[in-house]
Amino acid sequence: MVILSELSEGSSSSSSTQGYSSSAPAQSSPIHDHRYDVFLSFRGVDTRHSFTNHLYKALIEANISTFLDDEEIETGEDLRPELESAIKASRASIIVLSKNYATSTWCLDELVLILEQRMTSNHIVIPIFYHVEPTHVRKQQSTFGEAMAKHKQMMEAETNANKRSLWAQKMDRWHKALIEVANLKGNDVNGRIETEFIEEIVKSIHRRLHVTLWTTQPLLIGMGYSINFVTSWLKDGSSHTADILTISGIGGIGKTSLAKHVYRLCWHEFDRSSYIEDISRKCDRKYNGLLDLQEQLCSDISKTSSIKVHDVSVYTSRIENELARKRVFLVLDDVSTLHQLDALLGSKGFHPGSKVIITTKDAWLTQSCALFKTYIKPKYESLVLRGLDEIDSQQLLCYHAFVCNHPKVGYEEVSDKLVKYCQGHPLALEVLGKSLHNRDVAYWEGCIEVLKKETNSHINNVLKMSFDSLPSENDKELFKHIACFFVGIGRDVTKTILEACDINTRSGITNLTDRCLLSIGWKNELKMHQLVQEMGRFEVRRESLNKPWKRSRLWCHKESFRVLKQKKGKGNIIGLALDMRMLEKEKLGGSIELKTDALSSMDSLMLLQLNYVHMNGSYENFPKELRGLCMHGFHLKSIPSDLPMENLVALDMSYSNIESFFNCYSNPDRLEKRQKLDGSCLKDKMLLGSLKILNLSFCTQLRILGDFDQLPALERLILRNCIALVEISESIEQCVGLFFIDMSYCKKLEKLPRNISMLKNVKTVMLDGCNLSDSRIENRDVDSMELCKANNIGINIRTSSSAFVGGIPSDLKLFSVSLPRSLVSLSLANNNLSTESFPMDFSSLIMLRHLYLDDNPIDSMPSCVRTLPMLQILSMEDCKKLKSIEHPPHTLRALYLFSDHKSYVEKIAFDPEMSPLDVFLFLESSDETEIEGMFKILPMVAIEEKVLHSLGWTNLDFLNDRSVGTNSSESEIQMMFYEFGIFSTLYVAGEMPSWFRHRSAGPSISFTIPSSSSSSPSNRLIGLNFCSLHTLKSPDERFLFPYDDHFPPSPMMTISNITKNRMWIYERHRDRKTEGQWVLLSHWMFGMNEMEARDLITITVTLPYDEVIKECGVSLMYDDGEKKDEDALGYYKSWNHIIGGDLSPFQTTTGQYILSKSRFFRPAIKLSPYHRKFIADGPNYQAQKEDCWFRAFSQRNPGTIGQ
DSSP states (O other): OOOOOOOOTTOOSSOTTSSOOTTSOOTTSOGGGOOEEEEEEOOHHHHTTTHHHHHHHHHHHTTOOEEOOOOOSOOSSSOOHHHHHHHHTEEEEEEEEOTTGGGOHHHHHHHHHHHHHHHHSOOEEEEEESSSOHHHHHHTOHHHHHHHHHHHHHHHHOOOHHHHHHHHHHHHHHHHHHHHHHHSOOEEOTTSOHHHHHHHHHHHHHHHHTGGGTOOOGGGTTOHHHHHHHHHHHHOOOOSSOEEEEEEOSTTSSHHHHHHHHHHHHGGGSSEEEEEOOHHHHHHHSTTHHHHHHHHHHHHHHOSOOOOOOOHHHHHHHHHHHHHHSOEEEEEEEEOOHHHHHHHHOSSOOOTTOEEEEEESOTTSGGGSGGGGSSSOOEEEEEEOOOOOHHHHHHHHHHHHHSSSSOOTTOHHHHHHHHHHHTTOHHHHHHHHHHTTTOOHHHHHHHHHHHHHSOOHHHHHHHHHHHHTOSSHHHHHHHHHIIIIITTSBHHHHHHHHHTTTOOHHHHHHHHHHTTSOEEOTTSBEEOOHHHHHHHHHHHHTTOSSOGGGSSEEOOHHHHHHHHHTTOOOTTOOEEEEEGGGSOHHHHOSOOOEEGGGGTTOTTOOEEEEETOOEESOSTTSOTTOSEEEOTTOOSSSOOTTOOOTTOSEEEOTTOOOOEESOTTTOHHHHHHHHHHHSOSSTTTTTTTTOOEEEOTTOTTOOEEOOGGGOTTOOEEEOTTOTTOOEEOGGGGGOTTOOEEEOTTOTTOOBOOGGGGGOSSOOEEEOTTSOTTOTTSOOOOOOHHHHHHHHTOOOOTTSOTTOOSSSOOSSOTTTTTTSOTTOOEEEOOSSOOOGGGSOSOOTTOTTOOEEEOTTOOOSBOOGGGGGOTTOOEEEOTTOTTOOEEEOOOTTOOEEEEEOSSOOOOOEEEOOTTOOOBEEEEEOTTGGGOEETTTBEEEEGGGSOHHHHHHHTOOSOHHHHSTTTTOSHHHHHHSEEEEETTEEEEEEEOSSOOTTOOEEEESSEEEEEOOSOOTTOSSOOEEEEEEEEEEEEOOHHHHHHSOOOTTSOSSOEEEEEETTTTEEEEEEOOOOOOOSSEEEEEEEEEOOTTTOOTTOEEEEEEEOOTTEEEEEEEEEEEEOOOOOOSSOTTHHHHTBSSSTTSOOGGGBOTTSOEEEEGGGGGSSEEEOOGGGTTTOOSSOSEEEOSOSOOBOSBOTTOGGGOOO
16 A cells, blocks of 8 residues: 655655655764754855844754854865865755855855755755845856856866866856755745744754754653653644643752753744743842843744833733734743733733643642633643652762763662652752762762751752742741651641641642642642752751750751750740650660650640650649640550640550540549549549540550540541450540541450441541451340431331341441441451341441442442442452442442452443443453453353344354354353454454455555445445454564564554544454464444545554464445344443544544553553554653543443343
């Protein structure tokens, strides 16, 4: 088949068969030998100080390396060697043909050599006719004729015969060269504005040479994904408005480098473009800095001189007018205020197709500017830069430290330490790498020790810009609190504690995340880059560099220990952390015991962590303003009665030795002590009246938990791994605000409070590993109707009345009734629950959205799950016996099925009304899992005749024997797979079916769909059958091509409709390899929108490394025009993600469809090397905007669903 492509850059009407394509360098001039992008050939007396000078400057500004001869006077007859070398070392030449060009023999010699280079080495030639007519050049008329006549006179005047002969030869070459250059496609400056003309020339050179793709920029190491993301966004022309992209991230993360690189790649593709750099700094350092930036922008996008003004609003109006007229590309680098954005972009909108990139440390800014308050808002996209991975970090560090990609011998360990310290921060890697260049290992070690104590000042100053831009002191205090104490802590827990410290976290955390000073992890924990955290801590350290007791916060365990040991802490300290496990005893000196009175003078202390600290003395002088107290490993068996806790909102006593918690009635000793203090156990009720968070996890001696009437404000109760806990008091009903309960792995807990279901605000209950199915748990009778009345809910009459609600029922038959109706999240993981353990009905849990049944021996989804009316997340990870999941609630949005063990989930089926869903599947057997709407597996013998007839598979030899499939090995081969509207099967055979009449040798075939079909009155194509005959390569051939990612793991079929410019690339399900020969048969369902008469079609099979195709063939299927009561393929057509349905999640940025089952479980399309044969452009990793998109069935064909 004929492949149509553009003519090569060097082609012309006179020599179209010569030259090379610009997409590949000529062999004689490899790319790395070129020193220049462009050689400028011109006549100095005509244009050196005017047009050529302007052109040269424009090329240099565009990062195009250009050779321009500085010699004014020609000396000697022959071309200087350096000029000849420069031409040969250039990729392209621009020839400025002015009126006196031909008067210079050097110019003519340059022209001859340039055209020779064009013929032999892919040298691009661009003639510019500068106020001369191409005809005059071609026919050597006017000034060109006069110049050639003078050269002829000089030749004829030469008396030396040899020299005259050389002159004649030169004259002949000059004459031919002028004809050839005049015949090339040139650029005529006549009647053009020179600045616009020069801009077009530069864009043309930029596009044809791909200049910036050559330049290696160290700061862009590891930024391939980001570059691809931005360039794909730039090339997306689907928007009818302007597109705006915000690139955000902490200082030094690479925002400017990325934007500048992409600008250099793509600026020439727009009518006008402008790159405004370092906006924040220029505005801060100069009173009228913003006016200067507006003037630069106006100049770039208008290209006309205008009167300078001194009013921001006037410039904004001019900018708005220009932006509305032309398709522009703008980069606004380091924007820090709304005023800057509004002044530079205005509010009137852009010309369609315009693109704007904004780099900022504050992601909130862009969508708050005036442009987004208009009726027609721009299309918005954002990209947050997070830093480099360890491999790229190592490469960047080594580039600057060793001028290579890997550490020198002996430096491996120290370079690893620095990479870990920098945590992927490009600026830190660059600064430290450069500072350590040519230094020995000992110097590196010393540098690392210094960095442990203080951050590099240059890096710190860059990061501090984001901190300084915070809008309020509240946000700065919040940032310092988090940097010192709350990194890794849950967002909600942090908010609860700091709100009690009079810190506004609602807007504060948003402001921090917008400036990339903080991020939120997938578990809702607070995350902060290590360098950012150190910058925040340095801000606190600056309060008193050498006297830590004078600072507001102490987080360094060694400093905290010394301040407490020396009793220097005063009222300025608001937070202190000490974990004795973090200290080495031998370095502390003296006793490691501390006195409680060391805290007595810290009147302002609100946040205190004393983990594994042994303190002696009375606790009555502890700071009374404490809001958060953490004492892991507390050594006493009960909480000291004199500990002031009235203002506490969070108490964490995990890993402690306490045996009970404020159960004064069950502890006689404690009761007696408290009666001596107060005369009554009731007098000090509400001792913990402000407490919202109580964490007693891993308190292995804790047996009883009671006196909840002292905790009226309690919101979170965490009792994880309290393995001795046997009782929780009924007084828990007093905690009306309780919304989170974690009792996971409390394996001896025999009694749940009967009235726990009365709590109306509980949202989350975690009961992982509580042995709910253990038969030792006692069952007691309870009046079901009384229970229903108490809970004000109905009950299924089939439910057993012997189920115990007060305890944890062994069979869960009434478990849902004993749980609060307000429940949103329930975790029952690792409880040895079988499918039969669950009740028939969970409908009482009307608010439940998240259900975790992980690591239980269930074999199918329990029926009660279907009764949950609001369920959105269902997790059944590591359920080793799980075989099927059928018809989960249609509200489900995410299904988790990961497993580290051998698991054989056979089938997943959905309801037609299901919501868009994310399926997270990672099982050893995932290739064999039948998922409705994704992938169906059927034995060939089980397929109905009417289905085979509709596929056109009625005359297959192996189907004639209906016993096929009884043999296990044959059964594995002769299965039918269905996905994406494609049926396929593989079977052993030595030839293709005889009814494939249109055949081709090898793995590809091309054809034109006939304009008419005798078998179809309507001539409507409904599908095609494609067949290929496979065999294995010889062992020697397989050895030559070992498996790598250049070969697909299974046959990949590509159907391209060249007429309609559509392409489907189908990555078929993997089959077991077989010896000998086999046939791969597929049926593709197409509609009239995909295939029509006279369409030119190409089908190609890309094979694994060890296979070869002998021949392939195609057979078209048409509608026979007969009316049918039932469409045999109706069920298959009802699937949503098939050809003719919704394939948008499988479409690349360049329009092709990659039909791979793995895409259902990946957040993006991944292009491998074997795709590049069909998809030349676009990034390797193409993320999709919608996270939740899978639907099993099409919403357009509900009537055909149900088979």
